[in-house]
Amino acid sequence: MKLTYLLSCAGAVLALSGLAAVAVANDDAKPKAASPIYGVTIPDGYRQWELVAPAQEAEPLNELRAVLGNDVAMKAYRDATLPFPDGTILAKLAWKHIQSPEFESASIPGAATTVQIMVKDSKKYATTGGWGFGRFVDGIPADEAQHETCFACHQARVQGHDYVFTRYAP
Numbered sequence: 001m002k003l004t005y006l007l008s009c010a011g012a013v014l015a016l017s018g019l020a021a022v023a024v025a026n027d028d029a030k031p032k033a034a035s036p037i038y039g040v041t042i043p044d045g046y047r048q049w050e051l052v053a054p055a056q057e058a059e060p061l062n063e064l065r066a067v068l069g070n071d072v073a074m075k076a077y078r079d080a081t082l083p084f085p086d087g088t089i090l091a092k093l094a095w096k097h098i099q100s101p102e103f104e105s106a107s108i109p110g111a112a113t114t115v116q117i118m119v120k121d122s123k124k125y126a127t128t129g130g131w132g133f134g135r136f137v138d139g140i141p142a143d144e145a146q147h148e149t150c151f152a153c154h155q156a157r158v159q160g161h162d163y164v165f166t167r168y169a170p
């Protein structure tokens, strides 16, 4: 009797922990906010990606920026592969450009402003040079009007470099 009771208790505990695991898994599986037009989301782990190059914008935003690439992007940069292969993802991080409180002539990143993403999928995004675009502020996608501007500017300026401005900083 005692043994059966113990076993059923153990069974109940196992079943409960199983339920908890399912609940956590479901939470993780929550769909992430996707950009309008393209359906691009912020990729997992992008903050750990390698640096392609830094950038700075003086006017009107006064921002410091960094472009990061996933493994596919970094290999393409190192091998000088153009166009970038499918699976390439580039992330552009931007911060307010502020003066260091500790050293007058030094610039440091202030508040984060935007995270912008470009994803290469030559079939899915065939009409925009193979690139899908996403712009996020605090993780929330910008509106459709802003996403209508992305490809136009990249196309007008850097069509000859697979629509990508950033070169690999030596």
Ligand code: HEC
Pocket (backbone or CB within 6 Å): 055, 056, 057, 065, 067, 090, 091, 092, 116, 117, 118, 133, 134, 135, 142, 146, 147, 149, 150, 151, 153, 154, 163, 164, 165, 166, 167
């Ligand atoms: C008016 C021009 C312009 C528009 C519009 C624009 N970009 Fe860019 N983008 C740039 C420039 C210039 C760079 C180079 C890095 C820098 O100077 O910030 C860049 C760089 C990028 C990069 C890094 C890869 C690269 O090409 O260097 C991503 C990702 C990106 N933009 C995404 C977007 C998204 C998403 C949108 C639309 C919401 C967008 N861009 C709209 C000019 C533009």
